[in-house]
């Protein structure tokens with residue numbers, strides 16, 4: 229290990245790379261970003277990327293300016309339009325979200341005024357933040373990144389520490405390129421074994437959240453590891469990290485490996501030439517040392533794990549699709565479970581595969597990358613969505629949409645009866661615009677099944693792209709292995 | 712400069728909302744929009760889905776619509792309060808309603824930081840103690856009054872015993888002073904710049920200049 233201890237003006241020590249004790253990937257990235265140790269467990273961390281979106285980007289940028297401050301380093305700030313943009317074909321600046329135009333206009337104006345790179349609505353690089361920034365090579369391994377969005381941990385899939393913040397924290401990072409934060413506790417989540425056919429990252433993470441609970445990783449940064457994780461593609465790792473926050477974690481990460489290097493090479497903002505070689509070596513060094521300490525370890529055996537689906541209003545309310553709606557009294561919080569079943573209009577003991585659906589949604593930062601679309605298309609190819617089911621596909625980015633079209637996936641979706649839309653957050657969350665009808669039951673590849681998340685009274689069942697596709701065809705919650 | 716209201720001692724009505732996992736969208740629904748891009752003006756967004764019916768009329772069964780709770784300055788809530796979306800509007804809505812402190816066994820972590828940045832105290836107590844405080848505050852004979860003292864880190868129901876809570880010293884100091892945290896960090900500007908000089912040398916790829924490629928790759 230190299231040693232480059234340096235003493236800073238405040239007398240604090242830069243601990244970068246100086247220790248021989250075994251460290252996890254989380255510790256290594258953290259240590260490399262400590263600008264100063266403050267008090268308690270709090271460090272001033274350098275933030276390598278500040279990622280903005282239409283919903284809060286304008287407010288954060290304007291707040292900096294209103295305070296008479298400047299961006300510390302505008303080259304490390306990037307933005308995209310995703311939350312309030314229309315996803316219907318032929319869209320323009322108009323949005324079904326009431327007041328949405330104000331957010332779009334303000335963000336565009338502030339980004340222009342302050343010199344921030346913005347992937348605007350008509351830009352071929354536009355899309356959902358957490359999809360676009362890895363796709364462009366803006367999100368890189370070993371970096372620290374923040375975005376005013378709780379699913380920023382998605383970027384942990386490329387071996388980075390990334391987390392969601394509020395607007396005021398975002399403003400702090402914009403003005404100082406740092407954040408003062410407490411070191412999170414660490415948790416190692418090992419997934420060992422080989423899951424069943426058509427069982428994908430979404431099923432793994434739903435099974436973990438069901439086992440540890442929606443608050444089970446509160447305050448922790450999770451490293452996902454084990455044979456089942458090494459076997460996952462990089463996009464699938466993003467799905468996994470995307471939902472770390474649904475277990476209460478601050479963030480999630482999968483350590484870099486060769487597969488990741490293959491994924492990143494040649495992306496527009498990724499380093500090239502000798503800089504690439506140097507970076508690639510440094511990234512592989514970020515892997516956790518043998519015997520690295522964690523505050524907690526949990527292991528999930530995934531041999532024979534089947535597709536998962538949620539039955540309630542918290543991501544922890546997940547179980548096998550071939551199973552039954554549980555009885556509240558058998559659960560840790562019976563009152564909450566009863567309330568959830570009431571909202572979901574489900575009875576204990578009902579076979580999940582008998583529950584009829586009104587709609588199927590394939591989209592979001594969780595599961596709308598090219599690999600997700602391919603998985604769903606495999607199930608759909610040559611079939612038609614069941615009578616009366618509204619089926620919608622919203623690709624995670626414009627680049628994903630175009631890539632899918634280049635290989636003819638759009639035809640598969642359209643021929644099956646899916647709407648094929650422009651990229652954005654769309655119906656993943658209800659912001660006053662697009663929504664499913666009240667009371668509608670939706671099988672959804674998104675990450676939150678909270679009450680009213682996809683519209684007032686809408687009942688969301690979370691599942692993988694394969695399960696969404698199989699259910700759309702069957703008109704009920706359906707096991708993709710039966711297709 | 713942006714400052715927040717300092718927090719020393721708060722006495723007043725507490726309202727109970729003891730359900731687990733109340734998410735930020737329930738606290739301030741996403742569909743609610745202020746008239747302008749601002750961090751203020753979110754009072755009506757607070758628990759809008761629970762507090763008001765479709766026509767905007769108050770739902771009498773919701774706790775904050777009932778006396779004395781409509782004057783609440785604190786909420787006593789269930790575990791994992793403020794989970795979900797990072798939206799800071801949840802905190803702005805609480806603040807604009809007049810809430811100064813939220814008392815829970817655990818909080819969603821982004822929400823907790825957002826509270827601190829806006830002068831709200833996210834007060835966590837171990838589950839058993841949290842339950843005792845709730846019992847003492849909301850017993851049929853109790854007045855639903857609480858006193859929270861951040862100088863001494865104590866909380867008590869009127870006529871109830873004191874419970875000591877912990878909060879990290881930095882957060883406590885910031886709440887007590889209503890400090891401008893950006894201004895504080897900018898005092899370290901030279902330290903930050905020195906770090907970046909070293910870091911740029913060590914990890915040059917972390918400091919991209921603008922992309923020369925107009926378009927992203929076509930494989931997702």
Ligand code: SF4
Pocket residue numbers: 310311356377379591592593594652653656657674675
């Ligand atoms: S797709 Fe959904 S979860 Fe992801 S950033 Fe958009 S609204 Fe949030």
